[in-house]
Amino acid sequence: VTIMKFNQQLEQLLxxxxxxxxxxxxxxxxxxxHSAEKFDPELIKLLLNDPDSKAHFFDEIDTATIFNYRKFIDYIDDKNFLIDSYTKFSNKVGLTLSNKHIQQINEVVLSFPFKDCVLEGGQSKDDEKRKEIFFNEVLAKDEINRLLNKKVITSAKKxxxxxxxxxVNFNRNENGLIKDNLIIKGNNLLALHTLKSNFAGKVKLIYIDPPYNTGNDSFNYNDNFNHSTWLTFMKNRLEVARDLLSEDGVIFVQCDDNEQAYLKVLMDEIFERxxxxxxxxxxxxxxxxxxxKNISxxxxxxxSFAKTKTTQLFLEQLSSSYIKKSYKEPNKEFPLGKWRPVPLTVSKGLSGGGYKYEITNPNGKKHSRLWALPERSYKKLFLEKSVYFGIDGNGIPQKIMYVKDSKGxxxxxxxxxxxxxxEGKKEFLNLFDDNNIFSNPKPEKLLQRIIHIATKKGDLVLDYHLGSGTTCAVAHKMGRQYIGIEQMxxxxxxxxxxxQKVIGTTVKKDGELLESLDFDSGGISKSV
Known part of the structure; x- marks a missing residue:
């Protein structure tokens, strides 16, 4: 069999x-x-049943037939197998791998050194340099199992x-779930794996502001693969974080443009695109x-990623600037607060809906068109004095929407x-006199916005790069349960x-942060 003929034969066989x-x-x-690397029985059977393929890719040793998977993979990778010509590309322009368009390859992932390893990441001081050990998932399986086994939480204080x-006696619900707020001092990888035994599938929101790997932050691991180390560090922790999320849970990860592109692809792989x-x-x-030098x-x-596609974020409250711009002041005709008119007609671009009937304005002007509401619903709005007919009374009828009735x-x-x-720095200085004790704390309003759109009261929030504690402070004020982990x-x-300064702080209404000390939601537990 010639090489060209065998190539065609093998292609058709596969x-x-x-x-x-x-x-x-x-x-x-x-x-x-991938199937060859896994010694997929279906692939091996297919090749064995073809005499030419068996002769090429199997070795006979005594009475045994051995699949030479490395020879097979090398053959598949060879440039002479499946030569893609100009016409094979169908005139497409795009990224390719082994002469195949990436969009045609189902398993495109971010590759980097040490990806198949576990990085403990035990740094506990900002100025500390560590020569990290990378535990290979295959060669050091026992070491990894011991590393990630559930640990005993000691020296707990309330x-x-x-x-x-x-x-400390942890408060638990009827299902045994811990309901105390927790702050844990320790390695976040080990802590996350320990939390799985109680909180797997229970966390509604994870927010982290990890080290950005800029060379000027706390990511000071001393090795020759700093970029790869950072990706391994992130991957190990994001994988267990996903296990902790509830089915309707979401994760928000803060970053800058130094690693944003790589982090997006990594999270596509872990959480699915x-x-x-x-x-x-x-x-x-x-x-x-x-x-x-260039751009400021x-x-x-x-x-932000969801655990599943069905997850929906909550609406935000209307901003004061939006209300000022879009809503009219109350008047004699519409006295129930700030209001704006909303079209009742069906948009031209929509299909499959609408109700055809005629509406007569109070001044006699008639409008016949496709309406968004059935006629009985329109008449109800009219009786409630919730229809606007324009300044001169001749306008197309519109529904009145009051600010107080908006869902956001x-x-x-x-x-x-x-x-x-x-603002975050100012908030921090109001709590601590030392200006150098922590750099770049995130502002509370940022965390308030994230927590508001992702959770409701009583939901569990996790931050495993706690830093200055902003996430837990805001979660406490908004009535959420929270877990914070910090190893520094x-x-x-x-x-x-x-x-300790925040304990007792609550809110009068959803979304409002107050400094009053008239409520205690159970305190916080700190575990070392």
Whole structure:
């Protein structure tokens, strides 16, 4: 059999298995290679039953027939197998891998050194450099199992308005779920795996502001693969974070443009691309830096993913600027508060709906068209004096929408009207006198906005890069249960002391942060 003929024969043979072809019937090399690496019985049987394939890819040793998977993979990878000509590309322009368009390959993922490893990441001081050990998932399986086994939480303390209590009995619901708020000092990878035994599938929101790997932050791991180390560090923790999310849970990850693109692809792989919600641009400062070489950076990014596609975020309250711009002041005709007219007609671009009838304005002007409401619903609005006929009374009827009746509006992916890092620093200085104790704490209004659209009262919020404690402080004020994890030693002087100041703080109504100390939601538990 000639090489060209065998190539064609092998291609047709492999195409008989549906998992090796795309929608257009083209062979997916990556899927074939993946099956070979796993010694897929279906693939091996297929090759064994073909005499030419058996002769090429199997070795006879005594009475045994051995699949030479490395020889098979090398053959599949060879440039002479499945030569893609100009016509094979169908004149398409795009990214390719092994002469196949990436969109045709079902398993495209981000690759980087140490991806198949677990990085403990035990740094506990900002200025500390660590030579990290990468535990390979295959070669060091026992070490990884021991590392990630559930750990005993020791030295627990309970903080309330009455002080600190060393005797802690966790409050649990009827299903045994811990209902105390927790702040944990320790390695966040180990802590996350320990939390799985009680909180797997129970966390409604995860927010993290991890080190950005800029060279100037707390990510000071001392190795020659700093970028890859950061990705491994993130991957290990995001994988267990996904296990902690409830089926309707969401995760928000803060980052800058140094790693944003890689982090998005990594999270696509872990949480699945279909579950991507948005990349929010947050304006973290208003000033323009004149000493920058090229572009002054004012923003950061917040990547958001859902656990499942069915998840929906809550609406935001109407902003004062939107109300001022879009709503009219109360008058004699519509006295129940600020209002705006909303069209009752069916938009031209919509299909499959609408009601055809004639409406007569109070002044006799008639309008016959397709309406969004049935006639009986319109008459009800008219009797309730909730229809607007324009300034002169001749306008097309519109429904009156009062601010008080609005359910809110969806958030956007551009947050330029949320507090900046400067506000976050001011809030921090109101709590602590030392200006250098923590750099760039996130503002409470930013966390308030995220918690508001992602959770309701009583939901569980997790932040495993707690830092200055903003997430837990805001969650406490908004009546959410929370867990904060921080491995840096400054947790003792910052997050815990901050929460001691917050204990007793509540809200008068949803979305409002107050500094009153008239309520205690159970205090917080700190575990070392």
């Amino acid at each position: 195409k008989t298995l549906s998992q090796f072809t795309d929608a257009e019937g083209e062979l997916l090399k990556q899927n074939v290679k 903080y309330t308005q009455n002080g600190v209590n060393d005797e 279909d579950n991507f919600i948005s990349c929010i641009s947050w304006k973290r400062k208003k000033e323009i830096s004149n000493d920058t 950076v004012q923003g950061e990014y917040i990547l 509006q969806p958030t956007t992916n551009y947050w330029d009207n949320t507090s900046t890092n400067k 030693d400054y947790i003792e002087d910052i997050a815990v002391k901050r929460m």
